[in-house]
Amino acid sequence: MKIAETTSAPALLDRRRLVLGLSGAAVAVASTAASAKPERDEQTAGSAYPVTYHRTATVDGIKIFYREAGPKDAPVVLLLHGFPTSSHMFRNLIPALADKYHVIAPDYPGYGQSEMPSRATFKYTFDRFGELVGGLIDQLGVKRYAMYVMDYGAPVGWRLALKNPExxxxxxxxxxxxxDEGLKEFWDPIKKYWADGSDASRQALMKLVTLETTKFQYTDGMSDVSRISPDNWVQDQALLDRPGNSEIQMDMFYDYRTNLPLYPAVQAYFRKHQPPTLIVWGKNDFIFPADGAHPYKRDLPQVEFHLVNSGHFLLEDRFDEVTPLIRDFLARKIA
Structure with missing residues (x-):
């Protein structure tokens, strides 16, 4: 026979008050502890699951967007993107490095989330990009850093290295x-524009900012296209299609001619300073073929050299292959 337990109404009310009082005390203690202990930030301590922060800084009056992750007191790795993309190309690599490194990846003006100033007031050149990236890292208090350079990121990075090699x-x-060996067939119509500077040659290059070409850059030479997210060319093309952006890209194609006269100085920098160097190069790239990779060995005899069975954007289909190479290199040479 089950006997029901009964409790008077006043006693039940007193019990509820006790429970609520204890709960309130617990909340108060937890709140005090939280306010006394600063929130953990992946930029002050390493983490197995680093957070990427998306920030904007004003450099010489231009708003520069950048991604940042990792401990602020760790060795710095600066990631410099190519055409027609942005720091978005490093979205997977950043957290893969940020457990041990302070990673910074900016967007150039007119690319990604950075400001796109009018061509009437801003000169779109590699010199200007180098100045702005240099200004950003100075603002962030960065004194020394390793550089990951890709496509347009190379001439931007070379300018930084020539200015402050130490x-x-x-x-x-x-x-x-x-x-020079790296500028093959793809560059012929661009070289024609360099030579004559004509509007006809400029207009002939407009096909390079179409969806067809943007998708080609991500898919040509790739061994497994199913590994590549279509979001890449959809996002890049949306930004290329902004009013006025195609003209910005034509300005950059024309200014690329200023990079070639820098090559002897860059090669002399390699020979004199012998920076630890890792090459991870998509060997099937039509834009920057492997012909441009091999000459590095002339000036950097200790270079760590890897030709990868991939195309232009190898981080999209060979991320799992190249990331261990990058981490191993940084651990031995930079940390």
Whole structure:
């Protein structure tokens, strides 16, 4: 026979008050503890699951967007993107490095989330990009750093290295040119524009900012296209299609001619300073073919050299292959 337990109403009310009082005390203690202990930030301590922060800084009056992750007191790795993309190309690599490194990845003006000033008031050149990236890292208090350079990121990075060679702790080169041998068939119509500067030659290059070409850059030469997210070319093309952006890209194609006269100085920098260098190069790249990778060995005899069965954006289909190479290199040469 089950006997029901009964409790008077006053006693039940007193019990509820006790429970609520204890709960309130617990909340108060937890709140006090939380306010006394600063929130953990992946930029002050390493983490197995680093957080990427998305920030904007004003440099010389231009708003520069950048991604940042990792402990602020760790060795710095600066990631410099290519055409037609942005720091978005490093979205997977950043957290893969940020457990041990302070990673910074800016967008150039007119690319990604950075400001796109009018061509009437802003000169779109590699010199200007180098100045703005240099200004950003100075604002962030960075004194020394390794650079990951790719495509347009190479001439931007070379300008930083030539200006302050003592600040460069190492180089990771992915399909980024420093030698005449790397400018093959793809560059012929661009060279024509360099030679004559005509509007006809400029207009002929407009096909390079179409969806067809943008998708080609991500898919050509890739061994497994199913590994590549279509978001890449959809996002890049949306930004290329902004009013006025195609003209900005034509300005950059024309200014690329200023990079070639820098090559001898860049090669002399390699020979004199011998920065620790890792090359991870998509060997099937039509834009920057492997012909441009091999000459690095002339000036950097200790270079760590890897041709990867991939195309232009190898981080998209060979991330699992190249990331261990990058981490191993940084651990031995930079940390």
């Amino acid at each position: 600040r460069i702790t190492g180089l990771i080169v992915q399909n980024g040119n420093a030698y």
